Amino acid sequence: MTTTLKVENLNYRRNLKRILADVSLSLTGNKIVGLLGENGAGKTTLMRLIAGVAKNAKGIISVNDKTDLATRKSLISYSNPLGGMATNKRISEVKDFYQQVYPDFDEQKYNQMITFLKLDESQRLSALSKGTREKLVISLTLARQASVYLLDEPFSGIDSMSRKKIINSIIQWKPADSLMVISDHYVSEIAPILDEIVVVKDNTIVVHKAADTIREESGQSIEDYYESLYGEADSND
Numbered sequence: 001m002t003t004t005l006k007v008e009n010l011n012y013r014r015n016l017k018r019i020l021a022d023v024s025l026s027l028t029g030n031k032i033v034g035l036l037g038e039n040g041a042g043k044t045t046l047m048r049l050i051a052g053v054a055k056n057a058k059g060i061i062s063v064n065d066k067t068d069l070a071t072r073k074s075l076i077s078y079s080n081p082l083g084g085m086a087t088n089k090r091i092s093e094v095k096d097f098y099q100q101v102y103p104d105f106d107e108q109k110y111n112q113m114i115t116f117l118k119l120d121e122s123q124r125l126s127a128l129s130k131g132t133r134e135k136l137v138i139s140l141t142l143a144r145q146a147s148v149y150l151l152d153e154p155f156s157g158i159d160s161m162s163r164k165k166i167i168n169s170i171i172q173w174k175p176a177d178s179l180m181v182i183s184d185h186y187v188s189e190i191a192p193i194l195d196e197i198v199v200v201k202d203n204t205i206v207v208h209k210a211a212d213t214i215r216e217e218s219g220q221s222i223e224d225y226y227e228s229l230y231g232e233a234d235s236n237d
């Protein structure tokens with residue numbers, strides 16, 4: 001089944017501050033989508049709302065036309081940063097927890113990923129470096145056989161060699177027909193695997209285009225095009 005993720009007129013405030021305003025987005029098919037935007041633009045908030053981790057927004061969020069939270073959560077694998085996990089837990093125990101909670105958890109795939117990423121299952125969370133922790137989050141998130149993957153800055157603490165290795169492998173790990181949304185500040189590194197680009201700016205989505213369309217229409221790389229969105233704004237100030 002072709003996956004469809006729809007966000008319709010999403011509005012979200014926290015402590016009287018407007019964080020997302022009239023956000024609408026429709027993503028369909030077997031794609032990898034880059035969610036770009038400067039610090040504080042609202043990328044994490046948008047992913048948390050779609051994943052159902054953050055609540056109380058106005059608007060409609062649906063996956064395959066299903067809007068109820070339980071169904072959405074069962075269809076979406078979100079790179080939750082393990083905040084609720086006790087730090088004395090070993091990687092193997094975190095894996096056990098995921099396996100119990102998510103019926104779609106594929107242990108074989110998880111094992112392949114932790115071998116590829118050289119994770120030691122006996123290590124406790126408290127002993128993990130930032131990058132190793134992120135590798136664990138990527139493994140846990142992609143081990144689920146979900147319809148939608150939301151990866152929020154998955155590579156920020158990971159060394160550049162491992163980052164390239166992961167980015168080059170992500171297409172193999174992504175199940176056919178699933179949608180993957182990746183937010184990242186290393187635009188040039190992820191650009192080669194992106195099918196579409198979504199840019200969040202000034203509390204809303206200002207661009208949603210196919211990566212190839214951007215390259216053809218603007219004659220620019222994705223990174224240069226993205227940076228030009230900010231350059232133009234500055235010159236208008």
Ligand SMILES: Nc1ncnc2c1ncn2[C@@H]1O[C@H](COP(=O)(O)OP(=O)(O)OP(=O)(O)O)[C@@H](O)[C@H]1O
Pocket residue numbers: 014015017019037038039040041042043044045046
């Ligand atoms: N709990 C909160 N209470 C109040 N404001 C919040 C809260 N969480 C986020 N914000 C604000 O919402 C805005 C969007 O934050 P968000 O973390 O979604 O941005 P982001 O695009 O993911 O940024 P980054 O690239 O730095 O991760 C920011 O201005 C932030 O200060």
